[in-house]
Every structure is written in C-alpha cells, then in structure tokens.
Amino acid sequence: MPESRSHFAHRVNRALDDPKLQSALTHAMTGLRGRRNAAFESFDFAKGRADLKSRRQANLDRLPELLEQFTHRLAAVGGVVHIANDAQEARDIILQICWNAGSGLPPGRRMVVTKSKSMATEEIGLNEYLEKHEMEVVETDLGERMVQLTHTHPSHLIAPAIHLTKEDAAAVFRTEPTVPTKATPTSRRPFRPCTSRCSASTSSWRRSMTRWRCCGCFRAAAPAS
Secondary structure, three states, rough: OOOOHHHHHHHHHHHOOOOHHHHHHHHHHHHHHHHHHHHHHOOHHHHHHHHHHHHHHHHHHHHHHHHHHHHHHHOOOOOOOOOOOOOOHHHHHHHHHHHHOOOOOOOOOOOOOOOOOOHHHHHHHHHHHHHHHEEEEEEHHHHHHHHOOOOOOOOOOOOOOOOOOOHHHHHHHOOOOOHHHHHHHHOOOOOHHHHHHOOOEEEEEEEEOOEEEEEEEOOOOOOOO
C-alpha cells in the first residue's frame, strides 16, 4: 500500500528533529563530499554525464537483444533466467529456488540464506518474506548487516548504514565505540558459521544501466552437513 503524504511528512519531520541522525549524516556526508570533490577535480563532469546518458539510451534501444544475449550466456554456464512481472512474483520465484536448494537439509534444521548488498531485494521486501517462511537471512555486507541488526532500512546506495553512528556499530557488534577498527573483525566472526551452513545466496545488479533490476540466487555447492 502506497505511503500517504501525511505519513511521509511526519517521517520527514521526525528525521529532521533527530539530533543523532543529523550528526551521523553530517559526519558521513562531509567525508564523502570531500572524497567526491577530489575524485572529480580533473574530470569533465558535463561530458561524462552526457556520455553516460548516451550509453544508457543505447542500451535501452537494444534492450530485447541484450536480454536475450544475457539469457543465452547465463544458460551456457548452467544458469536459469526467471522473469517476474511484479514484486510478489519475484519473491515467490526466489522462495522456490531457496526451498529447492535446502531440500537436502536434515529435518528440523533451519535454512540459512546469505545475501550480498542488493537494492533490488530491498525494494521487493525479500528478507521479511523469507523470514516469514522460517528461513534465516544473513546480510554479509557490513553496512547491510548493521542495518539488518538495528531493524532500520538502507539510506544510501553504496553506504547503506550512513545514518548509523560508531556508537550504533559498537552496540551491534559489542565493541568499544572509541576503537571503531575493532568493529569490522568482530562483525566477521558470526559470518563464517552462517556461510558454511547456507543453502542459498542472493545478489543483484542493474542490467546494463537499464530499467531492469536483476537478482541472482545461487545454490551452495553442497548441502551443509
């Protein structure tokens, strides 16, 4: 159900009045903008933007051909392309793939699905859907894992946890907030048993800068024993 304008306005005002959120975003964006400005210092931005627009339009003009090419190449290495018409159909397709991948698990063992960073699965609400079907979903990207454990949502395409502070990371990974370098190695510890027990993994990518959103679902080499 689409969000009402009044509810959206309420969320905006609540975010604007949140000093912790404002502090986190100010700190993160200051660094990001500085690095961005340095990277684009000798770059012709207008020319690059025009070139990207031209490439994207060229791909859109060849969309059926590119999709067929991708399908054949994926099939050549044993992959299968599924095309979903909406979010529900996409969730159902992925759910069935996961069930098939976990068919060899011992009775009573909960299926584990590991995920890499994926905006497509965020858009269709895949995590909640798989969890509703008694699957354990584990985000393996550090930022996405923080978002998952704090029960929030990604707030940036490449920096999903940009709205969280080092104190949030310390609380999630049980480390000292004054030693942020400890958060990364500490956060990795739970991943190893999850990846060794997983039956399926998902990832996603944008189809050659077109309107297509793609999600890849991979079966583990062999069911965990």
